[in-house]
Amino acid sequence: MCPYCRKFITTQLYPAFTALPSSVLNLTIVPYGNARERQQNGSWEFACQHGPVECLGNLIAACALNYTSYQAEDYMPFINCMELSTTHGQELSALHKCAAANNVSEDDVLTCMKNKDGGNLMHEMALETEAAKVHYVPWIVVNGQHTTSIQNSAYKELMGFLCKTYTGPQPTACKDLPKPQVVG
Numbered sequence: 001m002c003p004y005c006r007k008f009i010t011t012q013l014y015p016a017f018t019a020l021p022s023s024v025l026n027l028t029i030v031p032y033g034n035a036r037e038r039q040q041n042g043s044w045e046f047a048c049q050h051g052p053v054e055c056l057g058n059l060i061a062a063c064a065l066n067y068t069s070y071q072a073e074d075y076m077p078f079i080n081c082m083e084l085s086t087t088h089g090q091e092l093s094a095l096h097k098c099a100a101a102n103n104v105s106e107d108d109v110l111t112c113m114k115n116k117d118g119g120n121l122m123h124e125m126a127l128e129t130e131a132a133k134v135h136y137v138p139w140i141v142v143n144g145q146h147t148t149s150i151q152n153s154a155y156k157e158l159m160g161f162l163c164k165t166y167t168g169p170q171p172t173a174c175k176d177l178p179k180p181q182v183v184g
Contacts, residue, residue: 001054002033006083008138012158014080017072019159019173024166027072029079031061032125033137044119046126056091057082062121063112064104078102 017027034049035058048054061079068074081098082091099106112118132139132146139146140154142165153161163174 001048001050001057001086001088002137005033005138008155008158009083010080012155013138014076016159016162017076020162020171022073024168024171025162027076028070029061029065029072029075030125030128030132031058031065032122032129033058034134035122035126035129037123037126043116044123046119046122053088053091057086058125059113059118059122060091060095060109062125063109063118064099066112066117066121067104067108074103078104 013027017025033054035055036047038045046055046058048058060082064078064082065075068078078098081102082094085094085097087094095109096106098104099109112121132141138155140151140158142150142154142162150161159173160177163170163177166174
């Protein structure tokens with residue numbers, strides 16, 4: 001339910017992901033955002049910036065990542081579908097649609113969501129987010145680094161930024177792109 005993440009995923013990240021080979025774009029997403037966690041009676045509880053529906057979406061995403069063994073080629077089409085399809089309060093309808101369309105087991109995701117696995121996965125996302133010292137989302141890290149320049153340039157035009165900064169042989173998808181200016 002984060003509008004900035006939704007926009008970035010659907011208009012920048014997913015198009016770049018589908019255009020570039022995995023040798024150029026090795027992708028990891030961490031569905032947590034600006035949430036907060038606390039442990040209550042042996043279970044994890046989460047409060048999300050955009051409310052309970054954002055926490056539900058994060059939980060769906062975390063369970064889907066786990067179901068796909070954290071393989072971006074398997075989870076990114078599902079995540080993109082969820083971002084495009086989810087409206088406030090309709091997360092489970094989007095799950096049904098996107099799981100069927102993207103070879104993700106809806107039953108496995110729902111089972112994960114209903115047992116402690118889901119909470120434990122969200123706790124792992126919290127630890128990753130905390131370790132990265134995330135201050136806002138989307139938090140863009142390239143080659144293990146996050147800087148204001150990387151953030152601004154990648155958020156503005158991810159595909160061009162990746163093509164400009166990639167030091168290997170230029171992928172076909174990069175050959176006809178205009179060279180972006182670094183922002184910030």
